[in-house]
Amino acid sequence: MLLLLGALVADAQDASGPSIWSGVFTAAQAKRGDDAYQAGCSSCHGSDLRATDAEAVDLVGPGLRAKWNGKTLEERFERIRDTMPLGNANSLGDKTYMDILAFILQSNDFPAGSQELLPETAKAIVFVQKP
Numbered sequence: 001m002l003l004l005l006g007a008l009v010a011d012a013q014d015a016s017g018p019s020i021w022s023g024v025f026t027a028a029q030a031k032r033g034d035d036a037y038q039a040g041c042s043s044c045h046g047s048d049l050r051a052t053d054a055e056a057v058d059l060v061g062p063g064l065r066a067k068w069n070g071k072t073l074e075e076r077f078e079r080i081r082d083t084m085p086l087g088n089a090n091s092l093g094d095k096t097y098m099d100i101l102a103f104i105l106q107s108n109d110f111p112a113g114s115q116e117l118l119p120e121t122a123k124a125i126v127f128v129q130k131p
């Protein structure tokens with residue numbers, strides 16, 4: 001039921017929220033995220049975001065983008081923060097998790113812009129694949 005509600009909310013925001021294609025993080029933020037990612041995530045997800053651990057998943061590519069499609073960035077942020085790094089969840093601080101999310105977006109060819117991605121703004125932004 002909660003999942004269904006989430007899907008409905010994401011759909012409703014699809015039309016009205018700011019577009020993920022308009023530049024919703026900064027290049028400097030993604031660079032910080034890159035550093036934090038290399039330190040805390042690359043051992044399983046690979047330094048180029050292609051998984052090196054058999055159980056872990058790639059964090060770039062069409063598979064990831066299809067799975068994330070339609071979800072809000074807030075939902076993705078919470079998913080990562082509350083489960084990763086595997087075995088040490090919620091250990092990096094909200095700001096760093098946002099930076100890492102910005103890095104994942106940049107690595108999937110979403111454009112940087114002039115505003116940092118923040119927990120307050122992530123709620124209204126829906127992950128939408130290129131048509």
Ligand code: HEC
Pocket residue numbers: 037040041042043044045053055056057059067068080083084085086087100
């Ligand atoms: C010890 C290995 C390990 C580390 C370190 C690790 N992960 Fe993971 N990660 C996994 C495994 C295994 C899965 C698949 C199981 C799951 O989804 O919980 C996963 C799943 C994910 C997913 C889900 C992808 C999706 O949408 O279905 C994301 C996103 C993710 N990791 C991001 C990260 C980030 C960001 C970090 C660093 C803060 C990180 N992981 C650190 C092992 C790891």
